[in-house]
Amino acid sequence: GESVGLHLPTLSVQEGDNSIINCAYSNSASDYFIWYKQESGKGPQFIIDIRSNMDKRQGQRVTVLLNKTVKHLSLQIAATQPGDSAVYFCVGGYQKVTFGTGTKLQVIP
Amino acid sequence: GAVVSQHPSWVICKSGTSVKIECRSLDFQATTMFWYRQFPKQSLMLMATSNEGSKATYEQGVEKDKFLINHASLTLSTLTVTSAHPEDSSFYICSAREADTNEKLFFGSGTQLSVL
Numbered sequence: 001g002e003s004v005g006l007h008l009p010t011l012s013v014q015e016g017d018n019s020i021i022n023c024a025y026s027n028s029a030s031d032y033f034i035w036y037k038q039e040s041g042k043g044p045q046f047i048i049d050i051r052s053n054m055d056k057r058q059g060q061r062v063t064v065l066l067n068k069t070v071k072h073l074s075l076q077i078a079a080t081q082p083g084d085s086a087v088y089f090c091v092g093g094y095q096k097v098t099f100g101t102g103t104k105l106q107v108i109p
Numbered sequence: 110g111a112v113v114s115q116h117p118s119w120v121i122c123k124s125g126t127s128v129k130i131e132c133r134s135l136d137f138q139a140t141t142m143f144w145y146r147q148f149p150k151q152s153l154m155l156m157a158t159s160n161e162g163s164k165a166t167y168e169q170g171v172e173k174d175k176f177l178i179n180h181a182s183l184t185l186s187t188l189t190v191t192s193a194h195p196e197d198s199s200f201y202i203c204s205a206r207e208a209d210t211n212e213k214l215f216f217g218s219g220t221q222l223s224v225l
Contacts, residue, residue, distance in 0.1 A: 032212060043115070043202045043216035044153070089152070097143065097204070097214050099153040 012106045019077040021103045023090035028071060030092040035064060035075045038102070039086045047075070047088075082107050111137045113205050115217025122193055123225055130188045130220045132203030138183040139205035143214065144176070147200040159186045193224045 013019045025033070031052035036044035048059045050066050050073075057064050063076040073090050087102040112135040122128050132142055140161050145153040157167045157178055165178035175197075177189040186205075190197055200221050204214045 034213065036216075041200075041219070041221070043113075043204075043219045046213060046215060049213060091214075098155055099145075102152050 009101060010104045010106065012108055013080045014108050015080060015082060017080055019075075019080045019084065019105055021075045021077075021088050021090075021105065023073040023075075023100070025071050025073065025090075025092050027092070028068070033064075033066065033073055033090060033092045034097075035062075035073075036089045036091065037084075037086045038089065044089060077105075080105075080107050082109060111135075111205075111207060111213075111215045113203065113215045113217045115203050115220055117220060118218060119221040119223075121223045121225065124194055125192055127189055127191045128193055128222060130190075130201055130203070130222075132186045132188070132205065132217050134184045134205040134215070137205075137207050139186075139207065140183060141206045142180060142186040143204045143206075144178060144186075144188050145202045145204070147202060147219075149200075153202060156188075190222065193222070195224045198222055198224045 034049040035047040037047050038044045048062050048064050050057045050064045055066050061078045065074045077084055085105055085107045087104045089099050089102045091097050091099055114133045114135050116131050120128055142159040144156045146156055147153045155168050156171045157165045159165045159178045159180040161180045161183050167173045175191055177191060180186040200219050202216055202219045204216045206214050
């Protein structure tokens with residue numbers, strides 16, 4: 001499986017501001033990545049994915065950026081809301097999906 | 110998106126008993142399902158990969174006789190925690206991969222197991 005880690009364990013953001021969550025990966029051959037959101041006591045929820053032939057993909061209020069040169073992913077959340085408070089994971093690889101530490105996003109009202 | 114149903118959502122049992130957790134893909138076929146466990150404030154730890162019609166592949170350190178996995182159909186996998194002990198108390202989560210796309214994983218809502 002892919003070895004994927006998160007730069008920061010906790011991120012505090014003011015409501016309405018943009019959030020940026022970063023992720024690094026080790027396997028340069030990885031060609032598919034997914035961001036998940038996990039709220040307390042629930043299973044991870046799919047947010048957005050990206051293939052290695054892309055460097056950017058946008059969803060509703062979220063954007064994922066992929067920099068293959070430095071093996072780095074980021075998830076940008078626009079106009080962060082209290083409901084965005086959760087732990088965010090980036091995962092990579094098709095075969096076996098393993099999770100890194102995750103980044104806890106705290107939204108300050 | 111695709112829906113994965115996991116039951117029960119929580120269970121309390123006595124030490125020494127066995128507990129079965131079900132994971133169903135409701136609107137898609139899943140040739141592969143994964144089982145994870147998660148301790149408080151920690152990440153998900155992959156326990157095993159379950160393939161329909163074949164034996165599960167367990168991660169290093171996970172006892173296959175302790176955590177029995179059955180994947181008898183394309184929409185159902187079960188995890189049985191046998192002779193449960195308090196140290197088995199954890200949050201168990203299943204996920205399923207769509208057979209046709211073989212890409213995205215969809216997760217169940219998790220099962221909180223408490224062993225007394």
